[in-house]
């Protein structure tokens with residue numbers, strides 16, 4: 001029998017409650033564990049030879065495999081928040097199965113971030129030891145958890161991003177052979193970037209990187 005991760009099981013979509021002082025909080029990118037955020041700079045990626053500056057840009061681009069021009073605009077942004085904003089007007093045109101696959105896409109994006117930033121991102125993940133990781137969010141209790149009390153002690157949300165980070169951390173603890181330095185493409189239909197199927201991702205960032213179009217002018 002195939003065992004599914006807690007993030008994949010439908011019964012695990014319930015809200016969870018965390019005491020802020022007892023968890024690793026991911027909130028502002030400049031804070032101690034801010035590098036765990038998809039908005040963090042300094043963890044460059046490369047897919048099919050294309051440079052992508054943040055995990056957020058990669059994740060947002062994955063909404064639009066059938067719209068390479070939109071993908072190009074998203075991954076051409078220097079700011080991760082702007083990359084997210086560029087995807088907003090097109091959200092209604094996200095791949096039709098987006099709600100079913102988005103957590104798998106996020107898991108793959110985090111794998112890519114680790115494979116291509118193995119030392120630095122890996123060190124940060126392992127520094128959380130066995131503590132719960134929670135993305136604090138003002139609005140989003142799917143990827144993160146929201147403060148629900150005036151004192152700012154209690155966070156409630158599905159915390160899917162935090163749970164995927166914990167899942168990856170546990171895999172990393174066992175990764176004595178460096179297996180996580182290679183990431184196969186996700187097994188979903190139309191897993192494409194700029195009109196080409198996404199290939200296996202490896203740790204070695206090539207120097208001969210194709211820059212996003214907006215950097216060329």
Ligand SMILES: Nc1nc(O)c(N)c(N[C@@H]2O[C@H](COP(=O)(O)O)[C@@H](O)[C@H]2O)n1
Pocket residue numbers: 037038039056059084135137140143161
């Ligand atoms: N708006 C916003 N501001 C931040 O500071 C955030 N950390 C996030 N969360 C991230 O947004 C991504 C999900 O985007 P969708 O709403 O699914 O398009 C994901 O990376 C969250 O971690 N949002």
